[in-house]
Structure formats: C-alpha cells, structure tokens
Amino acid sequence: MKKKNSSGKTYGEYWNANDTIGTSIDFDLNEIRYYRNGKDMGVAFRSNKFPALHPCISLYRGCVMNANFGPTFKHCPLGFYGMNPTVNATQKKNLLNIFLQYHKKGTTLSDSSSRDVMKAKGVMSLATELGSKTPMDPHLLLLAWKLRSKKFCEFLDNEWMVLWANEKATNLEDIKAAVLRWVKELSSGDANYNRSFYVFVFDYMRREKGDKCTALDKDDAIYCWQLLGFDKKFKFFDHWSKYLSSSDSKGINRDVWDSIYRLHEQMGGDIKKFNEDDFWPILIDDFVHDVLLK
Numbered sequence: 001m002k003k004k005n006s007s008g009k010t011y012g013e014y015w016n017a018n019d020t021i022g023t024s025i026d027f028d029l030n031e032i033r034y035y036r037n038g039k040d041m042g043v044a045f046r047s048n049k050f051p052a053l054h055p056c057i058s059l060y061r062g063c064v065m066n067a068n069f070g071p072t073f074k075h076c077p078l079g080f081y082g083m084n085p086t087v088n089a090t091q092k093k094n095l096l097n098i099f100l101q102y103h104k105k106g107t108t109l110s111d112s113s114s115r116d117v118m119k120a121k122g123v124m125s126l127a128t129e130l131g132s133k134t135p136m137d138p139h140l141l142l143l144a145w146k147l148r149s150k151k152f153c154e155f156l157d158n159e160w161m162v163l164w165a166n167e168k169a170t171n172l173e174d175i176k177a178a179v180l181r182w183v184k185e186l187s188s189g190d191a192n193y194n195r196s197f198y199v200f201v202f203d204y205m206r207r208e209k210g211d212k213c214t215a216l217d218k219d220d221a222i223y224c225w226q227l228l229g230f231d232k233k234f235k236f237f238d239h240w241s242k243y244l245s246s247s248d249s250k251g252i253n254r255d256v257w258d259s260i261y262r263l264h265e266q267m268g269g270d271i272k273k274f275n276e277d278d279f280w281p282i283l284i285d286d287f288v289h290d291v292l293l294k
Helices: 089-105 120-129 139-147 157-166 172-186 191-209 218-227 237-246 254-267 282-293
Strands: 021-026 031-036 039-046
Touching: 089 120, 089 157, 120 139, 139 157, 139 172, 139 191, 157 172, 172 191, 191 218, 191 254, 218 237, 237 282, 254 282
Parallel strands: none
Antiparallel strands: 021 031, 031 039
16 A cells, blocks of 8 residues: 555555555545545545546455445545445335425426426425525535535435435435434534535535536625635634625635635634745735735
C-alpha cells in the first residue's frame, strides 16, 4: 500500500496480514481515499471528473484476500454505501408505494410525465413529512444529496430505490429515522462528510437555473450558506455577506464557493492565519484585506 504517487510523495501505510484495506470514492469531491483497519490514510487520487472506474488489486504470489463490495462493511466511513444494495419483494413494494404517493401530488391530469419522476410539489410535501418546518431546514437538501439527485426538486424512482435499499428502509418511519440521523450527522463535525455535502449543494442549487448555469446569484448563495448553517460556523460571515452584496461580483462560481469554505477551515476565527501565498480568487483576497483594514 505504501508507495510514491505521481507527484513523488509517499502515500499510505504498509499493510500486514489480516489487515482490512478499504476504498472510498466521493463523487462530490471527486476524491478516492484508502483506509487501513478503518484509519483514513488521506486522499490518494483527485480529479475534475473520474472516468469509468474498475476495481483491481495487485498481490504477491501466494497471497490470499477476500473482496467485499457491500452492502455491509467492517469499517464504513460516514456517509458512504456499498455497491450491492438489495431489497426483498415486500420492501420493494412498500418503497414504490411511498414514492408513488408523493409522485401523484406533483402531477396533474394533463401531465404527460411518466410515473418514474417525483416533481416539485410532491418533493416539498415529502420534505414536510420528513420534518422540514421552514425553508431553512436542511432536510430536503440532505435527501437530494443522498439520492444523488441530478435535477433540482425532482427525484427519480431508481434513485429512490437504491438509496433506501442501502439504508435498509422498509416504510416511511424508517425513512424519517434516516433523515433525522443525517441531520444529526451534519453537526457531528466530520470534515469530509460536511465538505462533500457543501460541494453538492452548490451544484444542486445552480441547476435550478438550468444545466448551463455555472454560478449562483449573490443573494441565492447567501441564502444557501444560511441554509447550510455556514453563517453560524464562519466567524466572518456577516462581514462576508455585506462585502459580497456591495461588491461588483455578479455571482458566486464554484471556485469562490469552494474557497470560502477553505478560508473558514484555514482561519477559523483568527484572520492572522490567512495564508496569502495560497492561490485564492481575487474576491477572497480583497475580502480578507477588507477585514484586516477594519
């Protein structure tokens, strides 16, 4: 396991007999990580977009290993699932009936769409059923993230079945319990879990304007940060939101969205920890200098 990657840096730890070596792929962060007996060894590969991926392993002569593709793992990082979700006949029927219940709320008699899509009205009704009381509750975004939803406020039946197969949910109470657990996990402090969700939210929300949209309006971005609770985590958020609103910036692109999170991680509450030698968007650089002046 311990070897030099393409940048010439040593990665990982040496593995021994009876070790459990795990692999995770995060399609929000486009990162592949390896784990030794549950210990995260860090990012091994990062890409703008992964091509088709195929599992493989290299062994010495005489080595014996067991491969496990899920759905159950000895060590499973927060938020990840195996590759082999399964459902029994009763579970499949129940889950499909729940999906169709909310699907019908989002359609009209003149709607020609197929039964495999839950549209906005049904999605919002489901979010309310799952515990969302105000537009600032993260329930809907968490569900969209877990479903790997590709279109704003629309869920597909195949996304639905795969998620709840992984969660081993059978009825609406199981689904409610899972969403409640996700809300708690979001405040658990797991950096990789929270960052993955944060990155997804940008891509998901910008799709509301269409697939060709590459940025969020400033007001929409501020709303999303508040929805994520980032306004309470980032000490300089009030200053940032006022600075952004008065700036000439027309919107927030992916680079700025990612960088403001990185800035929060780097500085915490201490502006002196800002490393100006790092590569930052001009908007972030100017904001930090504005904070320092005041």
